[in-house]
Amino acid sequence: MKYRTIGSDPAHRREVSVIALGAMLMGSRTDEKTSFAVLDRYVEAGGTFIDTSDNYAFWEDGGQGGQSEELLGRWRRSRGIGDEIVIATKLGARPLAPGTSYVDNPEGLSAKVIRESSERSRERLGVDKLDLLYAHIDDPATPQRETVEAFAALVAEGTVGLLGVSNQAAWRVERARAIAAASGLPGYEVLQYAHSHLRPRTDVPDDMFPDGSLGHAGPDLITYLRAEPGLTMVAYSPLLKGAYVHPDRLPADFDHPGTPPRLAALHDVARETGATVNQVVLAWQLGGSLPIIPLVGASSVAQLEETLAAADLELTSDQRARLDAAH
Template identity: 30%
Template sequence: MARLGRSDIDVFPLVLGGNTFGWTSDEENSHRVLDAFVAGGGNFIDTADSYTSDVPGNSGGESETIIGRWLAARGNRDSVVIGTKVSQHPRFKGLAATTVTAALEASLVRLGVDHVDVYYAHFDDAKTPLAETAGAFDALHKAGKIRVVALSNYSGPRIREWLDIARREGFEPPAVVQPDYNLVTRQRYEREIAPVLAEEGIAAVPYFALASGFLTGKYRRVGGFRKAEPYLAVIGAFLTGKNRRDRQAFGEAVRRVVASRYFTEAGLAVVQAVEDIAAARGVEMSTVAIAWLRTRPGVVAPIASARTVEQLPALLAAAEFDLTADETAALDEVSARVK
């Protein structure tokens, strides 16, 4: 277990992402994944009030509802850490104080709990004064409705600004930051965010740990993204209602298009390095990629999602898999070339 920043919360060094719940994983399969994650030692589950409002037929909060029903069925609320987010739900856009408060109340109902352990400002809201948002989070913390204030997708300067406001006003400061960080997305985190976290003792809980599946090598093996049109066509058919029966095909198409930004010569060199180490050590590529992320400054627990139970063992293995110094150096060197 690892301590979550300055908080008193101990977490397994891998977070289960709940973004597939209610999208490519139905409720039954989602519960199976949650059961297997906990059975494997996991205890930190990440979701958001907006998951998955962008999927036609959904309204937002589906992931929270599925997790809430699982918590109620298993009676294990006290043994798991729940993190959720505010600012992107269709009914609760932005981070005005009244929005933050109302959104949390709705999340608590869907989750069936009286408090959230880690509450994230999901995306920065330039239209709302940062002091107003920080004050709203502080009020929820003082009311016992959230244990930890957290930020997601915030720049280094804006994290500093929030911290300055918290010191000046006596607000509870952020203890967790959730950045986009992996072997092919290093520069922004390492340049502007990691130094702030190091100075302040803030924990990093990175998302896109596998770069939307790119670091598993599976897309390269089927030809990469040189022809995106077929996947865009699948997405278009789903969004326009021409074919909404196959959510898994839609989800796969979305992941391919998102991961296409990594499809460069430098990115493929990283994939090859990950595959070489995985083959030599007899583990999955996802295990190697997440293990590297665990070694980075400030990182406490990377986030990874599993659509099925079969995908979980390789992710859980990363929590205990240690790279050698030479392997780490090789990955550091090849991934530093990605711009």
């Protein structure tokens, strides 16, 4: 396994594995025995960066979420896991009542929610400190200063280490970071957005973000990432939920003329390297100029093994140039 550092403050920055493991469906769709086996193998292989959220997986049982955090808490206790494993979680998108969703009834990012939800996450995970805490979605109804100050207060108290943000417009991220910087407060240092080799259209809605696909790392976000060397992006859905292997799963926002040439380039490089298309996608993310950590879920140890092998796949400069240029 290879590693990279996230965060700039020496007091809070962490070295993490270059591939993060997503625990979204652990404790719900993925049963406990399988989840523990995947987690054990990930750690055995040198993995140190696990991702969850307080709302995972509310949609599986019509509840409010928390299953993934609870499972990770049981796994940590049963294995004697300490702070050598970085666990990131999120808040802001937990539905306020069973049977509702983050679209119409989210908890939001008020100071009260940030404090209370982070406390519940710490309890479920069984930790005194959250290594990395994200603002999961935007909350236009709450003043950004209130959100920024509430997150910073948790860092000052020592119950949170690094701060991150997900699924917000680049200008909103910059505004929040500017507020923090002007006040001498810690700001967002890790960005979590959907990112893969295939590029989505941005003029059509997707299922997760019907109001404009803000979950995707679009050109504005990528430009911002390039301009801010202290930031790291954690890329969720890098394998498009299996669509590289099962094209019928490709979301509608990837149905455009630019997709076939990029798929063809991926398959060409996969044949040349003897790797799978999924591994080529991950290697392309890992070896690029941007600080990207792919976040990959696994419902079996076999799936995880394919992912782990991507960390050792080195693409040539010619292969990378062809992958970049295809459009």
